[in-house]
Amino acid sequence: MNILILGGGGREHALGWKLKQSKNVNNIYFSPGNGGTSSVGVNIEIDISDEKSLLSTIKQQNIDFVVIGPDDYLANGLTNLLEEKGIKVFGPTKEASEIEWSKSFAKQFMIEEGIPTAEFKDFSDFKEAQQYLEQSRFPIVIKADGLALGKGVVIAKNINEAQKALQEMMLEKVHGIAGNKVVIEEYLEGKEISAHAFCDGENIIMFPPAQDHKPIYDNDKGPNTGGMGTVASLPWVTKSLMKEIENTIVLPTIKGLKKRGRIFKGILFPGIMVTKSGPRVIEFNARFGDPETQSYMRILKTDLLDILLACSDGGLSKTEIEWEDEFACCIVLASAGYPKGSQKGVLINGMDNNVPKNIEIFHAGTKMDGGKLLTNGSRVLNVTAVGSDLKKSINEAYKAISSINFDGMQYRKDIGNKSL
Numbered sequence: 561m562n563i564l565i566l567g568g569g570g571r572e573h574a575l576g577w578k579l580k581q582s583k584n585v586n587n588i589y590f591s592p593g594n595g596g597t598s599s600v601g602v603n604i605e606i607d608i609s610d611e612k613s614l615l616s617t618i619k620q621q622n623i624d625f626v627v628i629g630p631d632d633y634l635a636n637g638l639t640n641l642l643e644e645k646g647i648k649v650f651g652p653t654k655e656a657s658e659i660e661w662s663k664s665f666a667k668q669f670m671i672e673e674g675i676p677t678a679e680f681k682d683f684s685d686f687k688e689a690q691q692y693l694e695q696s697r698f699p700i701v702i703k704a705d706g707l708a709l710g711k712g713v714v715i716a717k718n719i720n721e722a723q724k725a726l727q728e729m730m731l732e733k734v735h736g737i738a739g740n741k742v743v744i745e746e747y748l749e750g751k752e753i754s755a756h757a758f759c760d761g762e763n764i765i766m767f768p769p770a771q772d773h774k775p776i777y778d779n780d781k782g783p784n785t786g787g788m789g790t791v792a793s794l795p796w797v798t799k800s801l802m803k804e805i806e807n808t809i810v811l812p813t814i815k816g817l818k819k820r821g822r823i824f825k826g827i828l829f830p831g832i833m834v835t836k837s838g839p840r841v842i843e844f845n846a847r848f849g850d851p852e853t854q855s856y857m858r859i860l861k862t863d864l865l866d867i868l869l870a871c872s873d874g875g876l877s878k879t880e881i882e883w884e885d886e887f888a889c890c891i892v893l894a895s896a897g898y899p900k901g902s903q904k905g906v907l908i909n910g911m912d913n914n915v916p917k918n919i920e921i922f923h924a925g926t927k928m929d930g931g932k933l934l935t936n937g938s939r940v941l942n943v944t945a946v947g948s949d950l951k952k953s954i955n956e957a958y959k960a961i962s963s964i965n966f967d968g969m970q971y972r973k974d975i976g977n978k979s980l
């Protein structure tokens with residue numbers, strides 16, 4: 561099969577790297593891809609908003625299967641379009657992925673289905689939201705309703721911080737139309753994990769648990785980013801906790817969506833707070849996590865193409881999925897200034913050193929320029945390692961980083977510590 565992977569982050573590089581090992585994969589195309597994906601397949605430019613050029617490229621390159629990475633493509637109905645044209649695609653429809661692209665839809669859905677989550681209220685009116693905050697307890701969580709590149713959530717410690725966040729989202733529109741509506745919710749205390757499940761509309765298969773690190777600085781200080789590093793699996797998460805997440809969260813979600821005519825095929829990725837009273841949903845994502853995928857692909861044993869096709873075609877009940885008996889760690893190297901803005905076009909050094917066998921480096925914001933590897937903003941590289949225990953995988957990943965550098969490079973020094 562010829563595969564087209566849409567997206568240009570570390571997630572897409574990792575998916576391509578894994579698909580390349582599948583027995584039935586012929587050519588892999590990435591659009592737009594990045595400076596690293598061109599060593600796995602071919603980067604091609606497609607204007608996704610131009611339906612004609614997208615479809616003609618798919619035809620010209622004999623693409624058999626389109627794998628969608630980013631959330632906004634799903635929200636814009638790209639799966640619907642491709643399915644209508646008879647093109648095989650991995651990723652849920654616009655209607656099914658509303659569970660991610662509208663936080664108020666997701667919250668209402670969880671209330672109706674009895675899925676454990678934080679208490680909340682949603683507001684389209686600024687004044688009403690403001691009044692609600694005046695009689696709230698703190699900390700409290702304020703979320704832009706729509707997609708905001710992982711930056712639309714503020715945990716406000718007091719009324720002033722809360723009013724400021726509300727003003728920025730609803731009046732100044734710092735996240736554009738994503739802030740037309742806000743969700744204000746109860747602050748949950750506990751340990752945060754990422755769950756992922758392969759879904760074929762009916763059946764699901766859970767991944768092992770992973771942990772992301774959202775804030776830019778060590779000890780979870782500073783503003784949230786797209787994610788600064790991950791570990792998988794997590795030694796402290798028991799089998800029975802994963803069963804509870806499967807039975808009280810993932811399965812009721814897939815069933816509830818089906819009941820509403822929103823058949824969910826793809827990856828359901830709930831962010832979960834493990835609280836004293838059990839696991840509760842922070843949010844749903846309708847796609848592979850970035851950077852969770854970079855760790856996951858290092859420990860997935862089964863042929864990825866077989867699994868993705870089973871999700872799209874409805875054959876998951878007949879599919880066995882195996883994971884290596886190992887742990888993986890992914891550390892993100894980000895540009896100067898990230899996440900507020902970010903520098904681009906900086907030379908990356910140390911990538912042609914001999915990379916140990918245990919290390920895979922997945923690219924995100926990189927580009928090749930006349931044989932030189934340059935940064936292209938935001939998150940730049942994902943250094944991944946595996947080990948027979950979590951500590952080993954973390955140590956190996958940090959060791960590999962010591963030979964890589966670019967001007968202004970930032971990374972967290974404490975990835976995985978919370979799970980040791």
Ligand SMILES: Nc1ncnc2c1ncn2[C@@H]1O[C@H](COP(=O)(O)OP(=O)(O)O)[C@@H](O)[C@H]1O
Nearest residue numbers: 678701710711712713745746747748831842843
């Ligand atoms: N109710 C909550 N209680 C505590 N922390 C939260 C809560 N909601 C969100 N967070 C924190 O904020 C982060 C981002 O929130 P999330 O709902 O996942 O939005 P997004 O990923 O769209 O930015 C979460 O990963 C979590 O660390």
Ligand SMILES: [Mg+2]
Nearest residue numbers: 710831842843
């Ligand atoms: Mg999130």
